[in-house]
Amino acid sequence: MNAMSAALRLSTRPSRWRRPAANAVSTAALALAVLTPTTAHAAQAANCSSGALCLYSGQNFDGERLSLSSLNSSGTCISLVDHGWAGRVESAANTHSASAVLFPNDYCLGSPYRVDAGASVADLGAFVPLSAWVPGRTN
Structure with missing residues (x-):
């Protein structure tokens, strides 16, 4: 107790x-x-620029930060393996107006872990993302 x-x-x-x-x-x-x-x-988590999905190497938005955004209006899948972030993500913040999605496999495959628009996750727990789908820019 x-x-x-x-x-x-x-x-x-x-x-x-x-x-x-x-x-x-x-x-x-x-x-x-x-x-x-x-x-x-x-x-x-407020240090994440507007319209981005920010991934942090530490829990509670500590450590190194990787900011992801899409130039494609329909969104894009980003390999965390290709960017050297495989197994490093511990927390996430989504400052976009649409949901972003983390995936346990490369190329946005597997059971998704959604990070709602304007939301953050201080501890991803046992979930280890290897790719992320980032929503497109809204103009």
């Missing part, structure tokens, strides 16, 4: 007359714990 769950469990066991105040405090603490990291990640 981690310290946070122990603290939350203890804070939900007050005497009957203190329950509303204790619940409000534990809810506020939980909201702060959830919102603070998300805000920090969003600020770090």
Whole structure:
């Protein structure tokens, strides 16, 4: 049991007359714990230029960055193997107005991992992308 769950469990066991105040405090603490990291990640992912899919070699948008965009209006598949990024991607940010897609195989094959428009993924977990489909430019 981690310290946070122990603290939350203890804070939900007050005497009957203190329950509303204790619940409000534990809810506020939980909201702060959830919102603070998300805000920090969003600020770090903000260094991705507009209309791009940015891939990072570290979790939480740390490490080296590879910015991908398409000159083709219909989008394009980009091999991460050809660019020396096979097995290096740990997080991603999509600043495009359309979804981008990561693939576990080269040439955009395999089960896709979608990164929605304007969204970011701080930790791809066990997913190892070898290619990415990047949406085309909108004019």
